[in-house]
Amino acid sequence: MNGPGADSVLLQARGVTKRFPGVVANDDITLEVHRARVHCLLGENGAGKSTLADLFYGVHEPDEGVVELRGEPIHMVSPRDAIAAGIGMVRQHFELVTPMSVLENVVIGTRGEAKVDLRAARERLGELCDLYGVEMDLDTPVGDLAVGQQQWVEILKALYLGCEVLILDEPTAVLTPEGIERLFATLRRMASEGLTIVLITHKLHEVMEISDDVTVLRRGRVVRTSLTSEVTMADLTRMMVGRDVDLAIDVAETSRGDLVLDVSGLDVATESGRGSLKQVSLQVHEREILGIAGVSGNGQDALFDVLVGMSSADGGRILVDAKDVAELSPADRLEIGIASVPADRIHQGLMMDFRISENLILGRQRSGRYRRRGWLNQTSIAKFADESVTDFEIAAPSPAHVTRVLSGGNLQKIVMARELAGQPRLLIVHQPTRGLDIGATEYVRRRLVEERDRGAAILLISEDLDELLNLSSRIAVMFDGRIVGEVDRRDATIDRIGMWMAGVSGVPGEALA
């Protein structure tokens, strides 16, 4: 494909700089987005992609430089200005009013008559849905929709306002492989009809698959903007991380040992019925990583909670080393060697306003190691904290520092250091690398494999298929609260797992026949 001419520039950043306390999120960024093309912003977490998008959408104002639309500088102090200028955005974390219907969500913020004209809105929205082949009940409360559907609501919201540029921030994170395909097909169609699309991602193959142009960001700066057709994935990786990396770490086969975790017929009901568990059975052995794949919201949260003791089962058994642990509290389970790394490290894993050293012993404060005659033993806590900070390469001024200031990767290292300290027999990890940069991701994965080799049984719940295929000994797939398939790593393919994730059971060939 040929490069676009200079006259087709629609959206442009010129020398844009944005600083937050302690960081320069965007540093002198200059880039051009051309009309009716798909332009990817590629970069690691913390590279400044989302900040740049926020500057394009008026969420923040640049400290220096200007944003230009159709060659004219636009000054935006609020998303209202961006909307008026014809810019729409779908953020990574959805901005939906969950108790309200799809229709109402779309109508919010449209400058219409005083009286809401829901009938006219319904008509226009119906046309948009038809145009892009979206099927949706407009009267369902948004909170009742699946995540993939919610994303379409977000896209419809932007289109409804008649935007000319549509910015999507990591839109594929919540989708099945099939859903991603559908989204990309639609985006291509939108671009061919004249819509300009800015897609933010950290996934290389998405860039290759969909974009016309790609801008790589690293540490808040533009590395290069090129035509996608003129670069390779290897080029992009190098630009993105500044060196060659192979995220797939070398995982040697091991022979598994005794059975550690034995779950059978586990039922957990939830109030809404969504995210519940139905007859889940699984086994994890010593020196084995069992990966749990699935689109988010298919029961992974309930599985994690019930295994660590945050919720109780409505039926079935949980055996650890042939002992029933169902009645044990989270603290009791910790005591017998069940450690866990929660998905939401900020809210469930850490006390952000505590010191790093305090977080490193969170939940272990009663153990004899850190307690002396009823008082916390500051000497041994400090010693352990120093060791952990060194051992886990936690980048912090000192263990006495408050936790909040650390980056995501370092936060996760604190949780890992704490959970691995007791050499757990069973380790339950949920989304261990979500939101981490490449360096930290690599580190966390390596640590998990080391734990496996030490002899731990590991249950790895993840939405990152590459991660699961790389680390797991076996992979089980959850859909609608059930395990719909399980496969040995040697026989696992993305296609097969993808089918299961979409709820099609059996072998793909058979299912399609």
Add this chain to the structure above:
Amino acid sequence: MNDVLEALINVGVLASAIRIATPLLLAALGEMVTERAGILNLGIEGTITVSAFGSFVVADKADSLWLGVVSGVGAGILLSLLMAVLVSSIKVEQVVAGLALNLFGIGMAFYLFRAVYPQTGSEMPRSDTFDHAEIPLLSDIPAVGEVVFSQHWLTYAAIGCCPLLWWTLNRTQFGLELRSVGNNPAACDMRGINVTGMQYLALMFGGLMAGLAGAFLSVFLSGLFFVDVAAGRGWIALAIVIFGNWRIGRILAGSLFFGYLDAYQLSLQARGVDVPHQLLLALPFALTIAALVVNRRRSHEPLHLGVPYFRGER
């Protein structure tokens, strides 16, 4: 025992139940709108007190009941603007700000009262009061006329406010956006809605309504001002909003019911019946807790109630 039963359906008790319900309804409707925009204003008790004083002193000194009402309302809006600056602009913890507003409002009202009326004799200063607005013909109907059609004009206005408010909240763009702000301010912000502006408006409406409630207590009901003029009505209004599950119909019903309980216990006391009236006084709160339990699954509580909104916080 007969007294206890007779008072249940006594015409006077029923009429005063509606009267007593009026300030509860006014304040609760205002608070409901405020909470729909995500702001928990615990300062209504103080706002009512200040407004009662404002109405009283202007009605007395300027000798105009209407000016009294206007200044009571003005005082209520002013105080809620202070709340808005604290919680919506500076983003102070809402519970703390609300409690502070109560202490400030009540203290301020009493201080000004003493400043304007320094004499400490046993004679309390008195203002005029509005007469009951008896509706021609209808008020002549036996019993019903006295109970329903011989109330103050503000009582009619408060009840008339209910359908109007319902329509505004549920059928207008403004109402839709106001409710959205209380559920997900970030989503509204990203759609270009001025979250802070919405919250200011909602708080000011709450102040206006609490102001009317205060005016009702001084220049409609008693013609008096004293420190405890609000007598916990602000808190009951808060309870009514929860009891009513943030819905207008149930708030109206709750106000009337709680008003009735109060009227009933007053009449028992007046008759010298030996029933612990404190129990009846505590009943609204007990019922509110019960309602919370019952509504747990189908709560209409705004999802972002009481949480300050910061753009782009993790």
